[in-house]
Amino acid sequence: MARDDSARERSSEQSLLDRRSYLKLAGAAAASVGAAGVSASSAQAASYDTIKVPANTxxxxxxxxxxxxxxxLIDITADGAHVKLMTHGSGWTVRNVGVKGQNNNMDGTYGTFYLRCTDDGEALAENIYLGDGAVDRCGHAAVSDWANAGTVTIRNIHVQGWSADGMYMSHAGNTVKQTMGVTQVENAYLKNNNIENCRLGTPGSYIKDSVVHVESQDAVPSNQSGQTNARGVWFKEQSGLKAINCDISVTGSHAVFASDNGSGTLENCRVEGPITGSVEQVNVSGSPDVSPPDSVPMSAEEAASGQISSSSTTSPSSTEPDSTQQESESKGTLLELVPDDNAASVKYEFTVEGSVRKRTSGADSGYVSEDGDKVTDNGDGTVTVSGVAGNGYGDAFFVDGAITAMNLDESVWTLHYAGSQVSVSDLTLPNKLVIDGANSPGEVSEYVFEVSGSARKSTDLGSVQASDTVKDGKISGAVFDGTDGFRFSGDVTGFSLDGPASVRVEDSQ
Incomplete structure (x- = not known):
């Protein structure tokens, strides 16, 4: 089911420094960044108070x-316990605060930490732990900037496993609110948070020196509507947004996403996963380092005491990755094209709406692609791959996007995609189906489609969640304040829609 925003509470030169090196050099100057205050990474370990929230409170x-x-240390380990921290005015400081326990309070859809200036001015939040997350179907966001009218710096924060939102910092730029406060996120570790790990929405807002990591959509709890669409960084509402010197890796959804008039810049970032929408890229490369930054607390106790451990971090390697590292860090899904043992110099060609990267070193006896195999950018968002193999050799590529066409003789080729043997018809789904409910806020549209060929869900066209199903050419689901997207082959042979959503079908033939 697609996202429900309305359910929220109404109350240059290439950098010579990688993220790790940058943080070490920047440590001495950390106290001068953002609002005044002692950097948590340099604070002495201190005693702390425990606030224990009773059950169902x-x-x-x-x-x-x-x-x-x-x-x-805020203890919400009791069943149904929840905390709501509200900041007011400006000049406030929230420092060395850890929330212990998974949030399983199912009452309401409000946020947990509201880090905002409700008037013009500055404020600081640092050394925060929200890493125990929330249970499936829990509607609470981890952090929100609702009513932010000033400049808030949030640094050394750990947010992981939240089911409704991670850092939802775009309210201030929403056309209804437009309090237009600026949020500056620094040295954050954001992992497996649903809907977005970090959403920014006002000019001047940024995330920098941070790690954003979604291991898979299955690793993320769903929100109150059962939706799972865990994006990395989301630029929304306004322009002038930035991600600077960040490591971003997202599997199954957008690594960086710009929508609803939002636009921004990626600068000196390492990114794995789709970059979608109005996003300018400046010195963007691959192979992100997704280990936690040194300055981020890894437990509630560590945050509350102001004591940081660097035991979970690693130093960057100056050597080339081995074949196992290359495969695990490569962008996309592995496609292997294997000719029959007695085949010699047989050709293939396929087209992808997205990007393709050659596999240049094989784990064990895995196939690799050679210099003669070509990946050609067609200039329209698609690439065409062509090559020749045989005499006991096959080719392999990492595919990030939809394979829309493939030309080869199936009688002499065996195809493996994501580790499973597939046919050409399994891979090539050239047509698009989008059910759009974004223009009918607060209303549910249920749909059933039947197609004569095959179909699958498509993250690049819309949201992907367990409640929408595809089986034997039948597509069914519901959309609520967003879009659902599918790719299919053949023709639409049946159609039923109950609700105000619009439908778009694009036939490539």
């Missing part, structure tokens, strides 16, 4: 203008 903590809330 929502604890509201107000931090008012000019106040400091620090060295607190």
């Amino acid at each position: 929502k604890k509201v903590i107000d931090v008012n203008a000019g106040e400091t809330f620090e060295n607190k």
